[in-house]
Amino acid sequence: MTVVFCGIMPHPPIAVPEVGGAEADKILATREAMLELGRRVKESGAASLVMISPHAPVFGDAIAINGLPESKGDLGRFGAAQVAFTCRYDKELGSEIGWQAADLGLPVVEIDQKVAGRVGVDLSLDHGFTVPLYYLRQAGVDLPLVPCSMGVFAPEKLYAFGVAVQRAARAAETRVAVIASGDLSHRLTPDAPAGYDPRGKEFDQAMVSLIKNLDVPGLINLEEDLCERAGECGLRPITMMLGALDGNAVNSEVLSYEGPFGVGYMVASLVPTGSEPGRELLKKLQEDRKKILAELRSQESYLVQVARQSLESYLRGQWKDPDSYHVPPEFTGAAGTFVSFKKNGQLRGCIGTTAPTRKNVVQEVAYNAVSAGTRDPRFYPIRLDELDELSVSVDVLMPPEPIHSIDQLDVKKYGVIVRRGSRSGLLLPDLEGIDTPRQQVEIAKQKAGIGPDEEVQLERFEVIRYR
DSSP: OOEEEEEEOOOOOOSSSHHHHGGGGGGHHHHHHHHHHHHHHHHTTTEEEEEEEETSSSOOOOOOEEEEEEEEEEGGGGGGEEEEEEEBBBBHHHHHHHHHHHHHTOEEEEOOOOHHHHHHHHHOOOHHHHHHHHHHHHTTOOOOOEEEEOOSHHHHHHHHHHHHHHHHHHHHHOEEEEEEEEEOOOOSSSSSSTTOOOOHHHHHHHHHHHTTOHHHHHHHHHHHHHHHHHHHHHHHHHHHHHGGGGEEEEEEEEEEEEOTSSSOOOEEEEEEEOOOOOOHHHHHHHHHHHHHHHHHHHHHHHHHHHHHHHHHHTTTOOOOOGSOOOOOGGGOOOOOOEEEEEEEEEEEEEEEEEESSSSSSHHHHHHHHHHHHHOOTTSOOOOGGGGGEEEEEEEEEOOEEEESGGGGGTTTOOOEEEEEETTEEOSSSSOTTTOSSSHHHHHHHHHHTTOOTSSOEEEEEOOOEOO
């Protein structure tokens, strides 16, 4: 027994007539395609359903499986509480996925109510589950469910999750269908909910073509800027689902694509038709990733190398004395520095010093790297097995200067320090999502615990950013 069916389903609540009313007819092709996909799931003989939603609780250090014996969800927040579902959990399959993932070096955890309460997450089925379930149930599909969150890992690790599902299906001797819930670009038109970006249409065209041709390497290697500007939510769940087809010939068919509300909706059916060893891609994807990382590491600046080595030595319990680092002439002076770690474009830790606390910049970076990786209160400490997935940047701060007006700020050029009495807050320049000086000052105030209406002293500073 193994994975017998895979599919891609969007999740616009407006596609449910009880929510969308007459507006639902504007995506009639999507609705009909989702119903057809449901029929195909039923015909596949699947005994269990694995579904991946981008709107389920997402963790930076693991892929989560909702392990409640019964999971429930409805469309009440969209005005249709009567559209409600209760799904039985396939405990054997869910646990087996976790074990198989562990063998592949991928952290997967089952979340129960106790854990959910401790970390403050809601295990109700979100619309990423309930909208596809609406059409699956209409087609007569009522299977035990393994509800999964998407991961924020590198693409080859997301793909490995699907491989774990495939292996788990074999180990549990059951027939499994895997559904990736996800929309494509949210920026197709000027009135789109996330704004307009001309690359949104480009992303959607690429995704439709890649799925039609089952071009997994092409999908995994999509340009990062293209994906970011598209404002999509389906790429990661789709990548996870594709791993469940590893080593198989596949009949891949896009049943529909449309985007009348500025959001791209693709419905696709992917049916494994037999073994094809040439499509065993996991090992190659992992090797390709290693080559890419090696190339990126070779291009890292000296301060970034210091930051990475410092955190790694600390995590290995072999702390490298910062006095042992070579200090190039340009870094013999003292300065405040900030070290930032990102994982697949998402911040994973950032801590620094506004003024020098060590005798030179190299030492400042070495100490701040450990703090950023292990003591940022916003994140769990970075784990050793995450290091290869992290990008690092180092900002060396120039001396701040007082300014008298917010008009003297430029978010791309200057960072800002706000002060009121003993409270102070700092924000670096050129940060994603910070577009105006007013935003910059407001966030710096929040970090300092200063009220939005309280007067502050302003300082600005420039940085030299090393990558």
